[in-house]
Structure formats: C-alpha cells, structure tokens
Amino acid sequence: MKVLVPVKRVIDYNVKVRVKADGSGVDLANVKMSMNPFDEIAVEEAIRLKEAGKADEIVVVSIGVKQAQETLRTALAMGADRAILVVAADDVHQDIEPLAVAKILAKVVEEEQPGLVLAGKQAIDNDMNATGQMLSALLGWSQATFASKIDIEGDHALVTREVDGGLQTIKVKMPAVVTVDLRLNEPRYASLPNIMKAKKKPLDEKTAADYGVDLTPRLEVVKTDEPPARAAGIIVGSVDELVEKLKEAGAV
Amino acid sequence: MDFALTEEQEMIVATTRAFVERELYPYEAEVERTGRLDMDVIRDIQRKAMEAGLYAANMPEEVGGAGLDTLTWLLYEKGLGRANYALHWTGVARPSNILLAGTDEQKEKYLYPCIRGETWDCLAMTEPGAGSDLRGMQATAKRDGGDWVLNGTKHFISHADIAGFAIVFMATGEEDTPRGKKKLITAFFVDKGTPGFSVREGYRNVSHRGYTNSVLEFDNCRLPDSQVLGEVHKGFDVANQWLGATRLQVAATCLGRAERAFDHALAYAAERRQFGQQIGKFQGVSFKLADMAMEMKAAGLLTWEAGWKFDRGTVTEADMSMAKLKATEVLAHVADEAIQIHGGMGLMDELPLERIWRDARVERIWEGTSEIQRHIISRDLLRPLGA
Numbered sequence: 001m002k003v004l005v006p007v008k009r010v011i012d013y014n015v016k017v018r019v020k021a022d023g024s025g026v027d028l029a030n031v032k033m034s035m036n037p038f039d040e041i042a043v044e045e046a047i048r049l050k051e052a053g054k055a056d057e058i059v060v061v062s063i064g065v066k067q068a069q070e071t072l073r074t075a076l077a078m079g080a081d082r083a084i085l086v087v088a089a090d091d092v093h094q095d096i097e098p099l100a101v102a103k104i105l106a107k108v109v110e111e112e113q114p115g116l117v118l119a120g121k122q123a124i125d126n127d128m129n130a131t132g133q134m135l136s137a138l139l140g141w142s143q144a145t146f147a148s149k150i151d152i153e154g155d156h157a158l159v160t161r162e163v164d165g166g167l168q169t170i171k172v173k174m175p176a177v178v179t180v181d182l183r184l185n186e187p188r189y190a191s192l193p194n195i196m197k198a199k200k201k202p203l204d205e206k207t208a209a210d211y212g213v214d215l216t217p218r219l220e221v222v223k224t225d226e227p228p229a230r231a232a233g234i235i236v237g238s239v240d241e242l243v244e245k246l247k248e249a250g251a252v
Numbered sequence: 253m254d255f256a257l258t259e260e261q262e263m264i265v266a267t268t269r270a271f272v273e274r275e276l277y278p279y280e281a282e283v284e285r286t287g288r289l290d291m292d293v294i295r296d297i298q299r300k301a302m303e304a305g306l307y308a309a310n311m312p313e314e315v316g317g318a319g320l321d322t323l324t325w326l327l328y329e330k331g332l333g334r335a336n337y338a339l340h341w342t343g344v345a346r347p348s349n350i351l352l353a354g355t356d357e358q359k360e361k362y363l364y365p366c367i368r369g370e371t372w373d374c375l376a377m378t379e380p381g382a383g384s385d386l387r388g389m390q391a392t393a394k395r396d397g398g399d400w401v402l403n404g405t406k407h408f409i410s411h412a413d414i415a416g417f418a419i420v421f422m423a424t425g426e427e428d429t430p431r432g433k434k435k436l437i438t439a440f441f442v443d444k445g446t447p448g449f450s451v452r453e454g455y456r457n458v459s460h461r462g463y464t465n466s467v468l469e470f471d472n473c474r475l476p477d478s479q480v481l482g483e484v485h486k487g488f489d490v491a492n493q494w495l496g497a498t499r500l501q502v503a504a505t506c507l508g509r510a511e512r513a514f515d516h517a518l519a520y521a522a523e524r525r526q527f528g529q530q531i532g533k534f535q536g537v538s539f540k541l542a543d544m545a546m547e548m549k550a551a552g553l554l555t556w557e558a559g560w561k562f563d564r565g566t567v568t569e570a571d572m573s574m575a576k577l578k579a580t581e582v583l584a585h586v587a588d589e590a591i592q593i594h595g596g597m598g599l600m601d602e603l604p605l606e607r608i609w610r611d612a613r614v615e616r617i618w619e620g621t622s623e624i625q626r627h628i629i630s631r632d633l634l635r636p637l638g639a
Contacts, residue, residue, distance in 0.1 A: 035268075072267075073259050188270055192305030192318040197262045 001115035001152075002057045003046040003098055005080065009038040009064055009071040010125040023223050026125075027094045035071045038120025040078075042180045044187040045150060046118050047079040054115070054152045057081050061108055063088050063101050064176045071204065077190035077198040084108060088208035088215055095126060100208075102134035107211040110140060114175065116157070121146050121179040132179035142172035146181040261324050267304060268331030270395045275300050276335035276343065284607055288323040289338050294414075294469070297343025298369045308367040309344040315359070316367045319353060322497055323559040326504040333505025334512045337611065338462030339519040343412065346501075347375050350419060350439075353482050356404045362417060362441060369415030370381040376406040376468050377491075385626050386421075386488075387435050389469060393422035400424075400440065412466035414450050420468070421487050437487035448473030459614035461607070497562050499572045502619045503555040503579035506612070510548050510579075510586040513608045517541065517590035537593055544586045551579040552582040570632035573625040581622065587612045 011017060012032040020027045035043075049055040060075040061084040062068040071082035086104055109117065122129035136143035137236050142158035144150075148167065151158040152174070160169045160183050172178075190198075208215055234241045246252045257265070275297055283289050290385055301307040310325050311317020332340040345525050351373060355364060365371045382389040382405035412418060418441075422485035425436040437549065482490035504629020515517040521532030521541060531537045555575040561567035591598030598605045616622045 011465050070259060070262070074263060077263050078364070189267045189304040189306075190263055191303065192264060192267065192320075194307055195267065196318070198263070199260060 001051075001055050002059060002112060003049060003055045003115045004076070004105075004109060004112055004114035005039070005042045005046050005058060005060045006101070006119050007060050007071055008015065008036040008064060008120070008123045008125075008132070009033050010123050010161070013037060019224050019226050024226070025093060025221060025224050031068070033071075033092075036120050036123045036125075038122060038124070038182070039075075040120075040181060040187040041094070041182065041184050042120050043064040043075045043078050043080060044185045044210050047188070048185065049116075049152065050079070051235060059112055059114065061086065063096055063103065063208070064103050064158050065089050065092055065094075066174075067092070072203055073198050074190055077195040077200045078172075078188060079194060080177075080201075082201060083203040085203060085205045086208060086211070087205065096208075096215060097217055097219055098128045098130035098134055099218060100213055101131050103137055103213045105135050105207060106138040106189060107129070107213065109135075116152070117141075117177045118150075119135060119177065119179045120223045121181050132177050136177035139175075139177070142174075143178070144170055144172045144176060144178040144223065145179045147178050148181050148183045150178060150180075150184070155222055207243040215222050254513070257327070261327055264324060265327050265331060268328050269334075271301070271304055271306055271344075272335045272340070279339055280336045280604070281601075283336050284336055284601065287456070287461045289342060289462045289475045292412065293339075297339065298345075300570035302369060306344050307369060308345060308347055308526055310349065310532050311367055312352070313471070315352070315363060318637070319435050322500070322562040326497075326500055326555060326559040329501050329504035330511075332510040333508030334463045334609070335459040336462060337505075338411075338464075340537055341411065341463060342372065345369070348373070348375060348419065348494075350380055350481070350490065353490050353494040354441075356442065357478070358481065361402060365416070372411060372414050374412045374418050375465075376409045376418045376420040379405060380407055384621055387437075389421070389423050389435065389437070391420075391422050392477075393440065394637045395425050396474070399487075400475045400477070400479070402440065402473040402475065404467040406470075407454060407465070409451075409454070411464060412468060413453070413464050415444070417441055418449075418451075418468060419481060420470075421491070422470075424485055424487075427485075436485040438484050439487040439490050440475055440480040442470075442473065442475065443479055444600055446473055446475070452558045457614070459611045483517040496574065497559065497567075499576035499619050499625075500555060500559055500562070502574040503551065503558075504616060506579040506583040506615050507548065507552055508553060509608050509611065510544075510551075510583045513583075513587050513590040513605055514541075514544050516547060516603060516605060517544065517593045520594055532591070539594060540589045544589055547582045547585060550603045551575070551582040554578050568632060570629045571622070573628040577620065577622055577625040577629070580612070583608075583615060584612045 010033065011028060012034040015032050018027045043060065046055060046058045048059055058080040059082045060072055060080040062072050063086040066087050070087050072085055076083055082084060117135065119132045132145060133143060146162045147159045148161035148162045155174050157172050157174055157176055158169060159172060160167050161179055236245060267596040290576045297530045298307060300567060305318055307319060309318035309328055324476060332344055351363040351366060364525055366373050375387055379389050379391060393400045410442030420442050421437050422440060422442050423435045426433050427436055450464050450469045454467050518541060521537050522530055524531045558567050558571040558575045561571060591605050592607055
C-alpha cells in the first residue's frame with residue numbers, strides 16, 4: 001500500500017508570532033519555518049506502517065512556496081521515500097486556502113493512487129482543521145479525524161479518535177483519509193545517516209497550474225490582532241474573599 | 253564565498269538541537285546538583301543518540317561514524333555544547349580521532365568498542381609538573397627486555413573513571429636539537445586492570461559538573477610493544493596528525509553555550525519590566541545585547557572559516573588558535589553579561605546561567621591556555637620576519 005502524507009511549511013512553534021503593521025496577517029519574513037508538528041506525526045505514523053510491513057511506499061507532498069522543499073527534505077530524512085513539491089505561491093505571506101489545497105491533493109491522489117492519506121489534523125498557523133475533511137469529500141473516501149491510534153486490517157482501518165469526553169473507535173473502509181492528533185506517536189529525529197541519504201531521494205517539482213486548480217481565495221481576512229494582554233492578577237487574603245471576588249466577577 | 257548552510261547542514265543542526273533539548277536538558281539539574289551521572293542515564297542517552305545517528309558522528313563512515321566534513325561536525329559540536337558537558341560527552345561520545353592512527357588490531361580492540369558505545373577512551377598527557385610545557389613531562393617508559401616499563405603520574409585526566417583504557421604519552425628518550433635537548437615522547441594504550449596502572453579520583457572543580465577528572469599512577473607498569481600507538485618516539489607526531497581540530501571543537505561547544513546564555517538574556521530583556529518599561533529599552537541593557545551578538549558572530553565566523561579551511565588543508569595553527577581564543581573569551585563575556593542582565597536571578601540555579609558562567613572558566617585554560625594561543629598566533633606572525 002502506498003501512503004500519501006501532505007506536509008505544510010509553517011512558522012516554527014517556538015517563534016513568537018508578530019502581527020504585521022497593517023493587520024493583514026502575521027509577519028513571516030526572515031522567520032524560522034518548520035514542518036507543521038501534526039504533519040510530522042503523520043509522517044512518523046506512515047514510517048511506522050512501513051516498518052510494520054503495512055505500507056510499502058511513502059510519498060510526501062507539500063503545496064506552497066518553493067522553500068517548502070526544505071520541509072519535504074526533512075520528511076525524506078525522517079524516512080519518506082519520495083516527495084512532490086507543488087509550487088502554488090511565490091510570496092511566503094500568501095496562504096493557500098484549504099479548499100484549493102484539497103483540490104490539488106485530490107489530483108495528486110488521482111495520479112498516485114495511494115491506499116491511505118495521512119494528514120495532520122490541522123496546521124498550527126491558521127488552525128483551519130479543514131483540508132483532510134474536504135479532501136475526503138472531494139474523493140468520496142471515508143474519513144477518520146483526530147486519530148490517536150490507527151490499525152490497518154485488510155480493507156478496513158480501526159481508528160481511535162480523540163473526541164470531547166473520551167475516545168471513540170471507528171471502523172472505516174479503505175481507501176481513507178485519516179487526520180492525526182497529538183498523542184498518536186512521538187516523531188523520530190531525522191537521523192544523520194538518513195539526512196545524508198535524503199538528498200538522493202526523488203523530489204518532483206510541479207506547479208498548481210499543472211493540476212489546473214483555481215487558487216483564488218474564497219475567504220477574506222478582515223483583521224489580525226495580537227492576543228489581548230493578560231490583566232494583572234490580585235492576591236486574596238482568604239477563601240471567603242476569593243469566593244466573594246469570584247461572585248463579583250460573575251464566575252460562580 | 254558562500255556562507256549559506258546546505259540543506260543537510262540545516263537538518264543536522266535541527267536534529268542535534270532537538271536531541272539536546274529533549275534528551276539532555278531534562279537530566280541537567282540532577283547532574284549539576286549531584287555532580288554525578290548515573291550509568292542508567294548514560295545508557296538511555298546513548299541508545300537514543302545511536303538511533304539518531306549522533307553517537308560518534310565525528311568518525312568516518314567506514315568505521316561507523318557519520319562521515320561529517322569538519323564544518324558540519326563543528327555545527328554538531330555547537331549544538332551539543334549547549335548542554336551540560338558530562339551529559340553530551342558520555343551519552344553522545346565522540347571518540348578521539350587519534351584512535352584512527354592505530355593498527356588494525358588496535359582499532360578492533362579500542363576504536364570500534366568506543367564507536368559501538370561499549371567503552372570510552374581518555375587521553376593522558378598533563379602532569380602535575382607539565383601543563384602548557386608538555387615536553388617537560390617526567391613520566392617515563394623505559395625499555396626492559398622486549399617490553400616497556402611505565403612510571404610516573406598524570407593528572408587532570410578527563411573521564412578516566414569511565415574509560416576502559418587510556419592513551420598515555422610518556423617520555424621515552426631525549427634528542428639534541430639546535431635549541432637544546434628535547435624529550436622524545438611515545439604514545440601507549442594502557443588497559444584498565446593492567447598491573448602497575450591505577451586510576452584514582454581527581455579534584456573537585458568549578459567547571460563541568462559530572463565531567464570528572466582523575467589521577468593516573470604508573471608504578472612499574474609493564475606493556476608489550478603491541479601497546480605502542482604509532483611509532484616509538486613519535487608520540488607528538490601522532491597527536492599532531494590525528495588529534496585534529498580539538499581546539500575548534502572547544503570553540504564550537506563554547507559557541508553553543510554562549511548562544512544558550514544569550515537566548516536567555518535576550519528573552520529576559522524583552523520581558524522583564526522595571527521603571528515602567530521592558531529593560532531591553534534601556535540602553536545599558538540593549539547595548540550589551542548588541543555587543544554580545546556581534547562578538548558571538550565574530551567568534552562563529554572565525555570557527556567556521558577555520559573548519560572550512562581544515563578540510564581544504566589550508567588551515568594554519570594560528571587560524572585554529574584564533575578561533576579557540578576568541579570563542580572561549582566570548583563565552584566568558586557573554587555568560588557574564590547574561591547574568592548582569594538578569595541581575596540576582598542570573599545567579600540562581602533555576603536558570604542555566606550560573607553554570608554556563610562556571611563552565612566558561614575552564615575553556616580559557618584547557619586545550620591550550622589563552623596565553624599559549626596568543627603565543628601561537630604571534631609566533632606565526634613574527635617567525636617569517638626572523639623574530
């Protein structure tokens with residue numbers, strides 16, 4: 001079985017995000033970028049499936065600016081076999097919306113015919129949590145989101161999902177789109193020998209035009225704000241005072 | 253000139269950095285508090301370091317290392333250098349390159365077990381009476397029949413406690429030179445447990461807690477010829493040819509630690525408020541940060557350039573001395589200023605600053621004191637002029 005893993009290049013989770021002066025988004029110029037952490041988990045899971053003999057090829061795909069090539073190399077260094085870069089923007093500030101990404105991915109799926117698409121549940125930049133679901137709709141495939149455990153059994157997959165109030169296990173028919181959550185696994189380090197080998201692995205470069213997908217944004221960003229500053233706290237003298245303050249604040 | 257790192261170098265930096273933060277930092281507080289490193293901890297780090305291909309990465313590929321070029325190796329050293337020295341030296345060991353100078357039998361017995369993480373090496377040169385003046389060493393190895401008999405004392409021998417063997421440099425004779433008599437030195441492999449060889453606990457010291465030093469005693473310690481490393485009387489040649497860029501390794505690890513101290517100082521300057529504003533807005537603090545950043549960059553460029561030249565065979569002794577001297581002094585400066593920016597909090601062991609400041613002190617002394625480095629640099633300048 002072939003596994004397709006979409007990976008997104010996002011602002012590194014350690015970077016303190018700054019809003020651009022005009023409020024149109026966050027400043028990404030000369031900022032450290034990395035692979036979306038949820039996508040890293042998806043890559044790791046695909047490698048584990050391959051190690052367990054349940055997958056035989058892992059193809060990673062990234063859609064965005066040319067520099068996303070670095071993200072793909074990291075995935076190859078972790079253990080993916082092959083990469084496809086779809087250049088769809090030339091400005092790092094230009095985000096490709098989930099629907100356009102899903103449409104491109106649907107075309108890639110058509111070409112590659114994977115048995116499973118493993119994606120991060122969302123990207124940590126815009127937190128849309130939409131691409132995987134849209135892709136499964138476009139393909140007419142089953143979907144399982146927020147996976148914290150995945151078992152492939154023949155033409156079905158048992159996926160444990162993290163839902164409000166607990167864990168839900170569902171059985172989905174393959175091929176399927178599965179989006180992964182934080183607790184699925186702990187991604188490995190790209191090991192030094194694999195980093196050296198990554199350069200020799202194939203990386204195909206395509207453009208959005210090759211897939212004939214319309215990238216026109218459907219959404220309009222009205223405003224981007226810094227999170228509000230936290231108000232200063234107060235020290236209370238007793239439990240009674242605490243309860244009183246909470247009542248005043250309408251919290252109890 | 254191309255100053256950009258390759259994609260592979262970027263990834264190696266990222267892997268090393270992530271490894272150090274996830275696998276080494278969590279053990280730091282305990283090692284700093286107790287001055288000890290448990291074997292269980294070492295084994296845990298070792299296993300993970302091997303999986304990540306970081307263990308013995310300084311070694312060539314054909315013997316099981318990562319086959320990194322010198323510049324990339326130094327970038328990896330910088331990453332490791334952020335953490336407590338004992339943790340990265342034992343858990344992510346870099347066996348001495350001098351082991352590559354051994355015969356095939358010696359490599360089997362000493363090099364490969366080090367690369368496989370089964371044991372560690374240690375190097376013994378320094379004596380109570382011979383520090384910077386290595387040729388002044390008193391310990392001797394004398395011929396007796398077909399064997400060698402070793403006598404004398406070595407001290408400040410790093411991690412000899414966990415090493416399975418020592419590479420020991422001994423005076424084996426004298427030669428006449430235009431500048432008077434000079435001692436001839438030979439290098440030997442000495443196994444722990446060899447009769448007449450003992451290792452005892454060294455001194456407690458201010459820098460690198462958990463990274464021990466020992467005193468090595470040789471009392472009529474008898475060795476066969478097969479324990480000689482390289483050629484008889486050519487111990488310094490072996491060291492010069494094979495020890496390689498250890499000064500650059502010191503420079504790189506110092507750069508890592510300086511960067512860590514700086515990261516703390518920068519974040520604190522942007523957060524801490526006094527007199528109604530962030531302290532980074534006060535020129536007294538902001539100018540410190542500017543100088544720290546500039547000095548670190550200068551030391552980095554000296555180090556990377558020397559590493560780059562090392563592989564091209566064009567590096568000079570002065571190049572390596574400049575890098576070592578600058579990086580160690582910059583670390584001292586940056587560690588000190590990072591504490592100054594933090595005020596009293598900088599001295600508390602809640603933050604890694606007090607230990608970076610302590611650890612910085614040895615760096616200007618070992619692998620050649622700052623004075624020896626200045627001697628080497630000025631000698632390179634003056635000798636061609638006959639001075």
